[in-house]
Amino acid sequence: MYINEVIKFIEEWAPKGVAWKGDNIGLQVGDPKNKVANILLALDFNEKVLREAIRKKSNFIITHHPFIFNPITNLNFNTNTKAKLIKELIQNDITLYSAHTNLDYTKDGVSFELAKRIGLQNIQFLEAQESNQYKLVVYVPAKNSQQVSDAIFNAGGGVIGEYSKCSVKNKVEGTFEGSALSNPTIGKPNNFETVNEIRLEVLVNSWKLNSIIDAMKLVHPYEEPAYDIFMLKNKNLNFGAGAIGELPKSISAKAFLSYVKTLLKADGLKYTSGKNSKIKRVAVCGGTCSDKMNIAIASNADAFITADVKYHTFQDAENKIMLIDAGHYETEVPVLNPLKQRLDKFIKNKKLAHKVFKYSGSTNPIKFYNN
Numbered sequence: 277m278y279i280n281e282v283i284k285f286i287e288e289w290a291p292k293g294v295a296w297k298g299d300n301i302g303l304q305v306g307d308p309k310n311k312v313a314n315i316l317l318a319l320d321f322n323e324k325v326l327r328e329a330i331r332k333k334s335n336f337i338i339t340h341h342p343f344i345f346n347p348i349t350n351l352n353f354n355t356n357t358k359a360k361l362i363k364e365l366i367q368n369d370i371t372l373y374s375a376h377t378n379l380d381y382t383k384d385g386v387s388f389e390l391a392k393r394i395g396l397q398n399i400q401f402l403e404a405q406e407s408n409q410y411k412l413v414v415y416v417p418a419k420n421s422q423q424v425s426d427a428i429f430n431a432g433g434g435v436i437g438e439y440s441k442c443s444v445k446n447k448v449e450g451t452f453e454g455s456a457l458s459n460p461t462i463g464k465p466n467n468f469e470t471v472n473e474i475r476l477e478v479l480v481n482s483w484k485l486n487s488i489i490d491a492m493k494l495v496h497p498y499e500e501p502a503y504d505i506f507m508l509k510n511k512n513l514n515f516g517a518g519a520i521g522e523l524p525k526s527i528s529a530k531a532f533l534s535y536v537k538t539l540l541k542a543d544g545l546k547y548t549s550g551k552n553s554k555i556k557r558v559a560v561c562g563g564t565c566s567d568k569m570n571i572a573i574a575s576n577a578d579a580f581i582t583a584d585v586k587y588h589t590f591q592d593a594e595n596k597i598m599l600i601d602a603g604h605y606e607t608e609v610p611v612l613n614p615l616k617q618r619l620d621k622f623i624k625n626k627k628l629a630h631k632v633f634k635y636s637g638s639t640n641p642i643k644f645y646n647n
Contacts, residue, residue, distance in 0.1 A: 277628055279336050279371050280308040282315070285622050286338070286375055286615075290385060293483025294405060294515040295378040300342045305362055306371025312336055315619060317612045318635035319605060321372060325635050326364060332633050335370050338615070340386075340608060342374040379611060380517070381405065386562035386611045387519040390581070393610045394539050394558065395523060402518030402559050403571050404511035410485055412492075413504040414476045415450055417462065420497050421474040428476075431491035432484040437513035444477040450502070461497045481512070518561035518568050518582075520575055526554040529579075529598055536581060540606045543644040548590045550598035552578045562607040566599075573597050583607050605640035 283303075295301050304321075316334035318325045321343040329337050343358070351359040365372055379385045383401075391399045412433065416424045425443055428434060434442045450473040454460045463469035480488050485505070493501055527535065532555040537545050557579075559572035564584040569592070572580040579598035583606070593599035612634050619632045 277312050277623070277626060277630065278308070279306075279310050279312055279373075282312060282336065282619070282622070283308055283373060285619075287378070289618065290375050290378040290382040291481070291483050292378055293408070293481065294381045295376065299377045300345050301374050301376045301378055304339075304343045304372040304374055305365045306336075306369075306373075308371060308373075310335065310369065310371060312630050314631040314633065316633050316635060317616055317619075318639055319609050319612065320639035321361070322639055323361060324637055325639065326361060326368075326370070328633075328635060328637075329370060330368055332631070334631075334633060335368075337370060337372045339372070339374050340376055340379060340611065342376050343372055375615075379615075380562065381515050383514050384614055386608055387517070387560055389610045389614055390560045390562045390607050391519040391521050391558075394536060394560070394581070396519070396521030396558055396560070397524060399519050399521040401513075401516030402520045402561060402568055402575065404513060404516035406511045407507070407509055408482045408512055408515070409508045409510050410480045410482060411506040411508055412478050412480045412485070412488065413506070414478075414492055414496070415448065415473045415502040416476060416496060416498075418447070418472055418474050420495075421445060421476060423495050424492055425476055425478070427491045427495045428478050428480075428488055431488040433478045433480045433488045435481070435514065436479055442479060446475045446477075448473050448475045454499075459499055461499065479508075479510075518559060518565055518571070520557070520559040520572070520577060522557050523555065526556040529553055529555055532579060532598070533600070536600060536602060540602050540610075542602050542606045543646075546585065546590070546601040548594045548599050550578060550593070551595050552598075555579050555598065560607070562611070563604055566601075569593055569597065569599060581607065603640070603642065605638070605642065609640075 314334040315336045316329045317338050319340045321339045353359050353363050429441045436442045450471045453468045454465045456465050458465045462471055555578045557577050559577035560581045561568050565582040566585045566589045573596055581600045581602050583601055583604040585601040616632050623630050
């Protein structure tokens with residue numbers, strides 16, 4: 277199995293098209309055409325992670341945070357720490373890859389796993405993405421409609437929430453007249469033709485649009501298929517920021533703080549009190565998401581768990597919602613579990629012997645002094 281096969285598998289779940297536009301996701305260093313030995317997962321890449329990869333014979337490292345985010349101004353191996361690590365990656369023929377905000381914004385990604393970790397039920401996106409879908413309308417002879425719709429579905433079209441192969445088909449009458457240079461499937465050149473057709477409508481994610489159109493054209497019987505593309509404002513049910521759900525039963529605010537601290541293995545929590553003494557409905561967003569606080573309030577959440585919260589944001593939350601800063605690392609590292617589970621299953625289905633490891637240490641740079 278090759279590294280680019282693993283990358284393709286990850287990006288089917290967490291497509292690059294949903295990531296924040298300024299993010300540097302994807303390949304960081306290395307050759308995706310190399311064969312996989314073993315895989316190491318970590319939230320961040322540093323020297324300790326590299327050493328563990330070498331010990332465990334892992335030639336593919338997958339991190340959440342991009343190792344290369346800001347431009348590297350030089351590759352001085354004597355003074356530049358990143359340059360030294362890049363040199364060692366190349367010397368050891370190790371490929372480094374990052375799934376960052378695309379993993380944040382996907383279903384069962386960072387925020388969904390955080391919600392599951394604290395036991396939330398009926399989990400949905402806190403803020404679904406919008407304006408990243410199109411409606412593709414294709415006109416096709418009735419006898420070919422299933423062939424064309426199957427090609428669109430197989431290329432990734434027609435997914436709405438938990439449903440796939442979604443479409444609308446209406447009978448229409450099409451007309452055309454081909455020139456002397458045409459080669460029509462139905463009728464003859466220079467003849468006006470009337471054809472019974474199907475108007476096929478399918479929802480398409482923006483990052484799949486071109487490949488779906490190519491797949492449609494490949495099987496469409498017409499020399500020049502007629503189709504329309506409409507940009508939509510719909511909310512995307514499968515991609516968004518944060519998550520919201522309910523605890524199985526209400527608990528006191530104090531008990532909830534203890535509960536969160538324990539489940540996230542946090543050394544401490546920063547918080548401000550909300551308006552409710554009992555916590556039931558909870559919003560979460562792994563990493564830096566305090567800008568979603570007002571959405572959590574509007575969604576009637578009793579508490580909102582995120583990280584990197586500023587002083588004045590705590591002020592704004594007081595007596596409105598219990599705002600909890602549980603730590604950037606602590607709210608994001610749980611996502612390594614579903615990532616490992618998916619990769620383990622992917623490898624098992626291929627009947628391969630590759631191992632997927634999670635980094636055994638912590639890459640969290642923040643320490644608490646309690647003495």
